[in-house]
Amino acid sequence: MLSFVARPDAAQPARGQVDVVDAWTNEEVKAGIAELLLRWEHRLPADRTTAIVIKPNLNNDLVALSGNCTDLRVLDALCAELRARSYTDITIADGSNVGIARREISTFRRLRVDSLVTRYGVRIVDLNKDPGTPVVLHNDAHPTVANTILNAGFLISVPKVKTHAEAQLSCAMKNWVGICCGQDKRHMHYDLSRNIFAINEVVQPDLILVDGLVGMEGNGPGDGEPFRFGHLVMSDDAFVNDAVVARLVGLSWRDVPYLGHAMDAGALTGEIAARLELEIPMLRPIKRPPARTRLAKLAENRSLEWLKRTVRPIVQKPEVTEVAYKLKIVQDVYFLEDDTLRVTGRAVEKCGTCTRCVGFCPTGLALEDIGRKTTLPDCAQCLYCWWVCPNDAIVLTGEPNGMARQIARYKKEIEQL
Numbered sequence: 001m002l003s004f005v006a007r008p009d010a011a012q013p014a015r016g017q018v019d020v021v022d023a024w025t026n027e028e029v030k031a032g033i034a035e036l037l038l039r040w041e042h043r044l045p046a047d048r049t050t051a052i053v054i055k056p057n058l059n060n061d062l063v064a065l066s067g068n069c070t071d072l073r074v075l076d077a078l079c080a081e082l083r084a085r086s087y088t089d090i091t092i093a094d095g096s097n098v099g100i101a102r103r104e105i106s107t108f109r110r111l112r113v114d115s116l117v118t119r120y121g122v123r124i125v126d127l128n129k130d131p132g133t134p135v136v137l138h139n140d141a142h143p144t145v146a147n148t149i150l151n152a153g154f155l156i157s158v159p160k161v162k163t164h165a166e167a168q169l170s171c172a173m174k175n176w177v178g179i180c181c182g183q184d185k186r187h188m189h190y191d192l193s194r195n196i197f198a199i200n201e202v203v204q205p206d207l208i209l210v211d212g213l214v215g216m217e218g219n220g221p222g223d224g225e226p227f228r229f230g231h232l233v234m235s236d237d238a239f240v241n242d243a244v245v246a247r248l249v250g251l252s253w254r255d256v257p258y259l260g261h262a263m264d265a266g267a268l269t270g271e272i273a274a275r276l277e278l279e280i281p282m283l284r285p286i287k288r289p290p291a292r293t294r295l296a297k298l299a300e301n302r303s304l305e306w307l308k309r310t311v312r313p314i315v316q317k318p319e320v321t322e323v324a325y326k327l328k329i330v331q332d333v334y335f336l337e338d339d340t341l342r343v344t345g346r347a348v349e350k351c352g353t354c355t356r357c358v359g360f361c362p363t364g365l366a367l368e369d370i371g372r373k374t375t376l377p378d379c380a381q382c383l384y385c386w387w388v389c390p391n392d393a394i395v396l397t398g399e400p401n402g403m404a405r406q407i408a409r410y411k412k413e414i415e416q417l
């Protein structure tokens with residue numbers, strides 16, 4: 001285990017500890033999260049009835065193995081560990097991006113989070129529909145922050161590690177954009193980096209569990225390439241956490257503007273940054289996002305908001321968005337129809353001996369049960385076994401519908417992770 005303590009001389013409990021473990025297969029994810037939580041046991045609430053709110057990163061409907069969203073293996077292991085400690089009040093809450101919210105798409109459903117967590121009796125809250133409380137940030141931004149987050153007894157942030165075309169890096173601090181309700185998330189873009197820092201000053205998670213299994217690099221967060229990172233990170237301080245994660249992927253705090261704001265405000269210090277560079281190794285350099293095109297910047301221009309609203313009925317059509325995607329104005333193309341895909345079998349004659357499907361199955365099925373046990377509580381129909389199978393051995397029924405585009409974009413890359 002790799003550890004960093006930002007303020008070793010501070011009176012305990014001081015924030016600013018970060019632990020990193022290796023993990024790749026489902027078995028390793030479960031063992032890694034068990035090890036981390038054992039180490040952080042003293043920070044968990046003593047009262048087993050505390051309202052625990054888990055905030056993953058489900059900002060889009062792209063399968064987690066693309067590097068975009070929180071991996072179901074991490075959510076499953078976290079819920080299992082909390083339940084094993086007899087916590088009775090657990091909620092998974094997130095508010096997806098504005099495009100998803102406007103189209104009333106449920107990422108909980110598309111990503112199968114709703115199916116998976118029925119195994120644990122965990123409640124789901126869509127923060128885009130949650131009542132909220134306005135907060136004042138920078139440059140006239142005043143988004144509404146979801147009350148489920150503000151009223152939580154213990155908050156666990158479960159971010160991803162990915163590049164972000166505008167913010168450069170997305171991890172714990174960027175994950176907090178998702179605590180804003182619905183279209184109010186637009187306010188964050190009035191001055192994104194400054195507001196990412198500011199909203200992390202308004203409310204801090206009690207614990208952070210970074211899903212650093214499959215990351216996304218290049219043109220993230222919606223159109224980058226997945227890469228095998230293979231780490232889990234636990235921390236109690238979003239600023240130090242993100243500075244450490246930046247270092248792990250070969251970035252300096254200077255490369256990430258919101259970390260610069262944390263530095264200016266004293267949430268990070270030159271001493272912490274210098275020590276971090278000495279003590280934390282670079283594990284895997286991330287391919288940085290390309291410079292945003294002029295058109296992409298223009299599309300985000302706040303003074304043109306009225307124009308965007310006027311042309312939205314046309315621009316929202318998938319064929320028009322596809323053109324905008326090709327012109328690199330947008331990263332995301334959304335489809336209204338959910339997929340109906342289901343795993344119904346495993347073709348033994350095509351199956352090799354790789355056991356990749358076993359390593360990625362969040363419910364921990366053995367090879368002989370993959371494609372045989374196809375309903376809850378054994379199988380959440382997440383399709384991970386199908387995504388990773390290089391031999392086309394997992395049998396599916398149903399229609400891809402809105403998932404067709406991401407299958408064309410990511411299936412081959414995910415098979416090679």
Ligand code: SF4
Nearest residue numbers: 351352354355357389
């Ligand atoms: S990933 Fe595919 S080929 Fe490999 S063991 Fe599973 S079903 Fe067989």
Ligand code: SF4
Nearest residue numbers: 361379380382383385
């Ligand atoms: S068997 Fe396949 S579809 Fe079912 S939970 Fe495991 S990985 Fe997901």
